[in-house]
Amino acid sequence: MKIKTSKKKILIVEDQLIIAMDLKQTLEVLGYGVIGIAGSADECFLYFEKERPDLILMDIMLSGSIDGISAAEVIHKDFDVPIIYLTAHSDDNSLLRANLTGPYGYIVKPIEERDLYTAIEIALHRFSIDKELKKSEIKYRTLFEQSLDPIFIADENAVIIDANEAMIDLFEYPLKRMLGHSASEFFNDYSEYEAFIYLAAEQGAVSDFECRMKSKSGRIMDVQITLKKYDYGKEQGGGYQGIIRDITQYKLYFEELIRSRQELRNLTSHTESLREKERTDIAREIHDVLGQSLTALKIDLSWMRKRINPEEIDLIEKTSVMDGLINDVIVTVRRLCANLRPGILDDLGLAAAIEWQSDEFRKRTGFKCSVDCEEIPNLSEEKAVALFRIFQESLTNIIKHSNADSVEISLCRKSDNVELIIKDNGRGFSSENLINRGSYGIIGMRERVKSFNGILNISGGEDGVSVHVQIPL
Missing domain, CATH: 3.30.450.20 (PAS domain)
Structure with missing residues (x-):
């Protein structure tokens, strides 16, 4: 969306260049002026010698000797410029430090255009009010x-x-x-x-x-x-x-921001539902049309081979090769269908699908897989699909990042919740690594869980990573 603004000057302080460039492009589309991109706190301070920004977008976990919070402390002390923090995940201590710097907002990565615009306008509006209030207090403090x-x-x-x-x-x-x-x-x-x-x-x-x-x-x-x-x-x-x-007007802005986030979450949930339906339709079409055609072709080839003169050795060998190719294609079609939408998930339920996927994972990677799954009665199809996709994404992350060789999987019912736990014995991660990784897969997992008012907890240490999911039945 193209929005006309008063061309406020914004400084981006972000050490990930791709994110910073994407942010710059979005800001310019929204009508703001970007005076530059600083990859460190030192670069940020240099910009104040050239041109004073109207607002700063500050990465809360800025790399280098001075992180984003420490840089904001200096700016808060020496300059009167509003700061909005950019964050993907922060611990309580970091948030406490950040709050002490008097930020004008937080934007959670990945950054959506509507959230960015709303946060900036609220910050600028709040800052203008605060600025006027400060002037007023100085001018009339005794009056x-x-x-x-x-x-x-x-x-x-x-x-x-x-x-x-x-x-x-x-x-x-x-x-x-x-x-x-x-x-x-x-x-x-x-x-x-x-x-x-x-x-x-x-x-x-x-x-x-x-x-x-x-x-x-x-x-x-x-x-x-x-x-x-x-x-x-x-x-x-x-x-x-x-x-x-x-603060009535400010509260209205804040409520609008909450509503926009909920609308975005609803849209994401709807998009995921459409994707699942499309996957199911494609898998069914491949199975019903291509699968049946291949089976018929295999039967016809078998019929032909029975009628070939035994002395036609070249022809017999050629049909054998063709038969092998058909078998390979049949296996590939089955694998494609399973990847798109495992039939076992619809036919036998979530527990059976997780056990099947774990067995496929073990065959493909050589990992030891300990699986303890129980059937969950009255689990809706939408929740079963969400849990299965979270499980698949967790296995993908284990392959990419964990350096593990064994996985423990459990699925059970606890009170009025269904609980899924995936734990590996890999190298774990630090909170900073999880933030910097910028995993859209993990973001997708969180959105799936939030759409059902569930809880997703990802913890890691020297003994590996644990993904703990709870969703109400």
Whole structure:
């Protein structure tokens, strides 16, 4: 899609050139300006000497002595430029570090055009709001009445004793109506007020507390409240100073992003269903048409051989070669049909299909295969196909990456879930290797599992890799 923008300048910081070039092309199609591609943190810093970007797309696991998070810390400290992290997978510690740098969003690889555009627009919108807010705070920090943010002052019982014009505009009440009333009256849910005031009393301060509040006209607003408790001593007592920020529009953007991701997931699921149907149709067509024709040809050839003069040695040898070729083609046709859609999956079920595929895998690779599968009653065809394709992809990854020589496979029912486990004895992997590998196969596995509200866990160590799948029945 071609979208007209204000030609915001974007810097790409990504050490994988193919991903970076693809990202650059997508950004230009969307109408953004790309000032360059930096493959390391040092290259990123050099760009600030030439041209200041409006936004940075930063690979969270940037290779080199300075990773993406550390680079973002420097930028956050020395420059006022919004950053969106690019990530395929990160551990909790990395995400905690990343959050401390004040990012304006995360985009999960592989990057979809719609997600990219939405994330950038939200980030730029948020950044512009934040920038204006910072200017406002600097300019009017001592001018209570001129603040652009709704500000209120309450006594120790949370009764409002003062409010600025922004507060009045937000809630649509005159100042006289606000004064002397409890702050709880402006909360849409009293339980949220109780939680908020409890935190304020216990901690002395609350930052960016998200809740819903209501105006005089009944408009429900998503807000963030930052509040500090103060104490002027026994004579004057204490109270609270609070700032309210309306984030309703931001929440709408975020919900739209969630909806777009769900739509994409639904589309992916539908595409997979169509692919499976097409595979089934092709396999059936090959089996019914080509398979029958080959069988008929083999019968005709056998009939001819019986009628050949025994003295026609050359002709007999030629028909023998033809018979062998026909047999080879029949075997190839059967293999093609099995690869497209194993008939055993439809005829005998998932457990039998996994046992058959494991046996084929053992014959082809020489791996030791330990298989423990039980039949799963009431398992839908869609879920059976998804689990079988995940199993096939896992075997493919074992061949490509594991350096293993044995595989353990189990399929069973646990409570209301079906559980599939594939474990090898290979060299394992690190979290960084799994991210950098950029496996579309693993991404496809995750999408298949998520489409059924399931769980996919891939773990690896020195004793190999384990793929653990759980899908509700």
